[in-house]
Amino acid sequence: MSTEIPIPSPADTQDATVGIIGMGDMGRLYARKISAAGWKVTACDRPDKYEALKAEFQGSSITILENGHLVSRCSDYIIYSVEAENIDAVVRLYGPSTKMGAIVGGQTSCKAPEIAAFERHLPKDVEIISCHSLHGPKVDSRGQPLAIIPHRATPEGTALITRILSCFRSKTVQLSAREHDRITADTQAVTHAAFLSMGTAWHANAQFPWEVERYNTGGIENVKINIMMRIYSNKWHVYAGLAILNPAARDQIRAYADSVTELFKLMISHKKQEFSDRILEAGRAVFGRHRGSPLLLRDDILDQYSLSSAQIPKSERRPNSHLSLLAMVDCWWKLGIVPYDHMICETPLFRLWLGVVEYVYRDKRLLEECIETAMEDDTFRMDDLEFTFAARGWSDAVSFGDFEGYRKRFEKVQTYFAPRVAEATRLGNEMIAKIFEKTRDEAGEENTA
Ligand SMILES: NC(=O)C1=CN([C@@H]2O[C@H](COP(=O)(O)OP(=O)(O)OC[C@H]3O[C@@H](n4cnc5c(N)ncnc54)[C@H](OP(=O)(O)O)[C@@H]3O)[C@@H](O)[C@H]2O)C=CC1
Ligand SMILES: O=C(O)C(=O)Cc1ccc(O)cc1
Numbered sequence: 001m002s003t004e005i006p007i008p009s010p011a012d013t014q015d016a017t018v019g020i021i022g023m024g025d026m027g028r029l030y031a032r033k034i035s036a037a038g039w040k041v042t043a044c045d046r047p048d049k050y051e052a053l054k055a056e057f058q059g060s061s062i063t064i065l066e067n068g069h070l071v072s073r074c075s076d077y078i079i080y081s082v083e084a085e086n087i088d089a090v091v092r093l094y095g096p097s098t099k100m101g102a103i104v105g106g107q108t109s110c111k112a113p114e115i116a117a118f119e120r121h122l123p124k125d126v127e128i129i130s131c132h133s134l135h136g137p138k139v140d141s142r143g144q145p146l147a148i149i150p151h152r153a154t155p156e157g158t159a160l161i162t163r164i165l166s167c168f169r170s171k172t173v174q175l176s177a178r179e180h181d182r183i184t185a186d187t188q189a190v191t192h193a194a195f196l197s198m199g200t201a202w203h204a205n206a207q208f209p210w211e212v213e214r215y216n217t218g219g220i221e222n223v224k225i226n227i228m229m230r231i232y233s234n235k236w237h238v239y240a241g242l243a244i245l246n247p248a249a250r251d252q253i254r255a256y257a258d259s260v261t262e263l264f265k266l267m268i269s270h271k272k273q274e275f276s277d278r279i280l281e282a283g284r285a286v287f288g289r290h291r292g293s294p295l296l297l298r299d300d301i302l303d304q305y306s307l308s309s310a311q312i313p314k315s316e317r318r319p320n321s322h323l324s325l326l327a328m329v330d331c332w333w334k335l336g337i338v339p340y341d342h343m344i345c346e347t348p349l350f351r352l353w354l355g356v357v358e359y360v361y362r363d364k365r366l367l368e369e370c371i372e373t374a375m376e377d378d379t380f381r382m383d384d385l386e387f388t389f390a391a392r393g394w395s396d397a398v399s400f401g402d403f404e405g406y407r408k409r410f411e412k413v414q415t416y417f418a419p420r421v422a423e424a425t426r427l428g429n430e431m432i433a434k435i436f437e438k439t440r441d442e443a444g445e446e447n448t449a
Contacts, residue, residue, distance in 0.1 A: 021078065027043065029133075084110050091121045110249075128152040196394050197324065221320070222324075223355075229428065230424065232413055232421070260392075297350060
């Protein structure tokens with residue numbers, strides 16, 4: 001497993017042709033970066049987008065072709081960057097046209113269906129080496145994790161793909177498809193489930209949280225709101241694909257919804273001792289080994305990134321039960337997950353989420369305040385009730401494998417929050433850039449934000 005940030009040498013002979021099938025947000029990022037590093041790049045999207053794409057890339061060094069057959073015939077490394085739900089159909093269509101002896105990979109967020117499609121439809125002389133950039137298209141790729149998944153690969157093939165992808169200057173980690181899916185079920189799918197549920201709950205209570213006094217409480221609430229908005233500003237298929245198609249994700253999201261429900265029941269039945277014992281034991285299991293290490297986040301930074309115009313002074317802030325966060329630790333504990341072990345596949349959102357969770361659990365006073373609020377204070381009861389419904393609803397949508405139902409749930413909330421998306425995206429980008437700049441500074445790494 002390697003985690004260094006490789007710096008490509010301009011003197012390298014970059015004589016392989018890289019083909020990209022699917023020129024959406026991630027395909028474009030890949031095409032631009034790989035081409036800028038000196039590799040010959042050919043690319044396509046659906047045939048009906050050929051003319052528009054060709055006009056857009058006119059004058060660039062990226063060659064736009066009409067379809068995936070043409071890309072496959074002339075490329076030495078072909079990357080499928082299409083919706084996870086479509087991967088089998090697209091590989092079935094273009095896979096047989098793959099150039100003899102080429103290497104094929106995919107950039108979808110869940111590897112089980114991608115690898116199955118490659119095994120099913122690619123000629124036997126073709127190597128399979130997949131990848132996954134663990135960040136969105138607008139995040140600086142430098143220093144972020146990049147999984148490389150050699151599945152049917154020679155050492156020479158793996159070395160070539162590692163060299164091609166070194167232009168991202170990401171932290172590369174080699175994993176099997178199975179390891180990748182197990183880890184990202186936690187770093188991505190469950191994280192998203194928590195924030196999707198927050199958005200659904202706020203929508204169900206007809207709230208814009210930044211307009212509600214009890215959410216204008218700085219650091220932690222700012223992160224929750226900004227990440228929730230970030231997720232709902234993205235495309236539903238990205239989240240649906242990585243949750244529905246990953247078998248490990250289904251189980252983990254179900255476990256998260258169970259933890260939310262069980263904790264909520266203890267709250268409304270005022271079983272304080274049982275609730276408190278459970279929270280503290282989960283905290284010890286998850287954070288015990290990390291007590292002495294530096295915190296991932298500090299709230300003096302987080303306070304700056306608020307969608308609200310009125311910030312409440314710290315002394316007047318109202319505590320929150322933070323059910324979403326308590327349930328996350330409960331679920332990790334129940335599943336025997338130590339999230340720090342999964343940092344090799346961290347995404348920016350996962351790091352922020354773990355940072356916030358850790359911030360509460362490593363502050364004894366704050367954690368006691370959550371327990372006290374959960375038991376004694378009804379201020380957040382309606383929010384927690386809706387959050388519980390929402391977590392179970394998202395878990396059902398994922399376990400039923402229902403893409404259409406998922407899309408409808410997602411888009412309903414997305415539409416509700418749409419008026420503030422542009423501002424939230426700007427703030428979220430600033431917050432992420434600032435936090436990662438600071439994290440890299442503190443780790444003594446090169447500042448690349
Ligand atoms: N967005 C993100 O943050 C990240 C996404 N990923 C993964 O990367 C993949 C791509 O995501 P993203 O770029 O965001 O999604 P997009 O929807 O922006 O891009 C996918 C593109 O593939 C096209 N496509 C579909 N079928 C074909 C076909 N037969 N031939 C050629 N092109 C086709 C789509 O066209 P159409 O829209 O018409 O279907 C679309 O333009 C997904 O699997 C996602 O899970 C990975 C890391 C981060
Ligand atoms: O950081 C996140 O979790 C995101 O929401 C962006 C994202 C989405 C899909 C991926 O496969 C990788 C990153």
